[in-house]
Amino acid sequence: MRPAHALIDLDALRHNYQLAKGLSGRRAFAVLKANAYGHGALECAQALADDADAFAVACIEEALELRAAGINQPILLLEGWFEASELPLIVEHQLWSVVHHHRQVQDLLGAQLGAPLHIWLKLDSGMHRVGFEPAEYASTWQQLERSQNVASLTSMTHFSRADEPATGRTEEQLATFKRATQNLNGPTSLCNSPGVLAWPQAHGDWLRPGIMLYGVTPFEFDQDIAARLRPVMQLQSKVIAVRELPTGEPIGYGSRFITQRPTRVGVVAMGYADGYPRHAVDGTPVLVDGQRSQIIGRVSMDMLTLDLTDLPQSGLGSDVLLWGEGLSASEVARHAGTIAYQLFCNLNRVPRRFISSSSSFST
Numbered sequence: 001m002r003p004a005h006a007l008i009d010l011d012a013l014r015h016n017y018q019l020a021k022g023l024s025g026r027r028a029f030a031v032l033k034a035n036a037y038g039h040g041a042l043e044c045a046q047a048l049a050d051d052a053d054a055f056a057v058a059c060i061e062e063a064l065e066l067r068a069a070g071i072n073q074p075i076l077l078l079e080g081w082f083e084a085s086e087l088p089l090i091v092e093h094q095l096w097s098v099v100h101h102h103r104q105v106q107d108l109l110g111a112q113l114g115a116p117l118h119i120w121l122k123l124d125s126g127m128h129r130v131g132f133e134p135a136e137y138a139s140t141w142q143q144l145e146r147s148q149n150v151a152s153l154t155s156m157t158h159f160s161r162a163d164e165p166a167t168g169r170t171e172e173q174l175a176t177f178k179r180a181t182q183n184l185n186g187p188t189s190l191c192n193s194p195g196v197l198a199w200p201q202a203h204g205d206w207l208r209p210g211i212m213l214y215g216v217t218p219f220e221f222d223q224d225i226a227a228r229l230r231p232v233m234q235l236q237s238k239v240i241a242v243r244e245l246p247t248g249e250p251i252g253y254g255s256r257f258i259t260q261r262p263t264r265v266g267v268v269a270m271g272y273a274d275g276y277p278r279h280a281v282d283g284t285p286v287l288v289d290g291q292r293s294q295i296i297g298r299v300s301m302d303m304l305t306l307d308l309t310d311l312p313q314s315g316l317g318s319d320v321l322l323w324g325e326g327l328s329a330s331e332v333a334r335h336a337g338t339i340a341y342q343l344f345c346n347l348n349r350v351p352r353r354f355i356s357s358s359s360s361f362s363t
């Protein structure tokens with residue numbers, strides 16, 4: 001079989017969730033949107049079923065997949081419903097929902113529902129993507145509070161720069177949130193991963209960690225708590241061909257790389273069809289048998305090429321780690337002009353193999 005695969009360590013996932021939750025002692029979602037950031041939402045939900053207070057996803061399609069597989073924990077729809085026709089399904093499957101737009105308020109107030117809904121009312125505290133304006137927030141809250149279709153209300157907002165503590169933006173957003181919600185009774189939820197890790201004063205009642213659950217720091221700098229995260233994914237493959245080239249020979253499409261010395265080239269079964277970034281520059285790090293090597297030449301659809309000249313012990317059949325323990329997805333992402341979030345979400349074709357202290361299985 002082709003050796004490319006993503007090994008998913010479900011014990012590490014549980015460890016990271018407990019780390020997040022332990023920071024506040026209150027409740028914490030496990031954010032499983034986008035197929036758990038490429039890690040396999042169903043398996044991740046099952047692994048966290050005994051630990052997580054609730055799950056969060058981007059849309060009802062993602063929630064219904066979890067329900068169909070027998071996941072009974074509360075699930076929050078982070079953007080609510082996109083069409084009013086989803087409301088009966090939200091009731092039937094006992095989903096929790098964000099409300100971020102007037103249209104959703106009108107849908108909810110006008111609906112005939114079998115049961116009232118748990119609503120997370122989103123404030124735009126400064127990110128300016130979705131949410132109600134501070135000036136209209138309290139009145140919208142009160143409107144929903146009076147509705148028979150609303151079982152509970154939680155106030156919620158989202159930070160745009162919590163990973164950049166020096167900017168002052170999070171303090172501004174927090175102050176806006178406090179002003180807009182000061183006369184409202186109900187639980188609060190503000191923190192994504194950088195909020196969880198660096199903004200204890202904003203923790204509120206419900207944390208919403210995402211990327212940190214998968215063992216990746218959201219920061220560009222070293223941070224003590226983030227250093228305790230364990231990477232969940234090891235993206236692995238093997239060297240499937242080796243060749244020796246003299247100086248001055250081009251490698252791969254477009255001859256992007258020209259050998260500067262007699263070069264031993266390793267070809268790896270991993271390409272952009274697997275989700276490895278095509279934009280990875282020459283010099284992008286890769287581990288071969290645990291040792292640092294680097295990409296030379298353009299990444300192609302099914303293969304990429306490495307410089308093995310300084311790793312004479314490695315060759316055909318050597319183990320290759322594209323990211324994981326000892327080489328963070330963030331470091332690779334920096335060499336491809338993106339972030340670890342996108343590398344994970346782009347994973348494609350590679351089978352996932354799951355390991356956990358209680359079992360080991362593949363999909």
Ligand SMILES: *Cc1c(COP(=O)(O)O)cnc(C)c1O
Binds near residue numbers: 192193194209211212
């Ligand atoms: C995706 C998402 C999160 C998780 O963000 P991370 O940066 O991955 O921790 C939290 N809240 C909302 C509303 C989200 O959409």
